Amino acid sequence: MANESVTSAEQLLGALRERRTIGRVKGEEVPRELIEQLLEAATWAPSHHNTQPWKFVVMTGEGRRLLGEGYANVYSATTGDQDVEKREKEVKKAFRAPVVIAAICSPSDDPRAVLAEEVAATHAAVQNVLLAAHALGLGAIWRSGAPLYHEAMHQQFKLREDEQLVGFIYVGYPDITPNAPSRRSVQEVTEWVDK
Template sequence: MGTLEEIIRGRRSIGKVKSDPVPKEVVESLIEAAVWAPNHFGTEPWKFVVMTGEGRRVLGQAYADIAAETIQGLSEEELALRLEKEVAKAFRSPVVIAAVCVPSSEPRANPAEELAAAHAAVQNLLLMAHASGLGAVWRTGDPAYHTKMKEALGFAGSEQVVGLIFIGYPDMPSPVGKRTPGTEKTVWLES
């Protein structure tokens, strides 16, 4: 598995994965890692929707429905092809996990902190995926935040999709990472 530092430094977004299925218990271990993210007041403001097989069609149809709102001037045949491409996006990996922030009713909970906790949960999930030999990419963008996406996933209140995580066994080399050293991004205030 490697040391924690190796896992953190080695994780990269892997967008090209094999179609081989990922065992359910492996997916469950990723979510179990996610739920150990820090969260103020113990609110645990997250839910996960796991899509595999034909279950990914829910996501694909949401992509198509969202795209259809803005597509204009295409023939019926061109529109059908375009919407088919939108549906196909959901099938880029054998597993897609929608991570959703579900704000609690805890009066002391700050909405920004609830979102931060959900994002931390996604990071835990990504690190566990890498440590498990999987490739993963955290996708967002306008469709992820669209009301129709939320509704397609079964949410109707103050919930917010924070990411669509595409997961599978890597089918590409891991990109080389580069970061500015932390010392260049740090200010020390000392006595």
């Protein structure tokens, strides 16, 4: 039993070090069962008072047009440009991976819930998705940026006034081998207080 615990700990710590952002994936379809495993992993994220303030919209096939139209609507709202070709270029952004998962913070009505903690819990759920994708041999990237926060995108996903998008997770089979990123040393970012 002790050896199993050591192996599990080594695997988890290894996954934390080895997971990479994979921005380029193949067009190959990802089985629904694997996507469901990603979402299951997400639901095990911690949340204060166990509010579980997340929800997900999974877009595959032509369903990705939901996000694509959101990008196009944000483009038109910010530029005033309704050019069909330019809007279609924005739509194509949603088709960079066979699966796109919109992660949404849907705050609890629990009076003890604090919005910042609800958002942080949803971020933790996204990190679980990224780690699960790595464990399953999938590549993933957590995309955000200005369109994520624009009212036109919120309308596209029919968000309640208190809900917010926290990211679009693009998922597929890796089509690149990323370089190892550098990290600041633990000593550089840690202060020990023992007296």
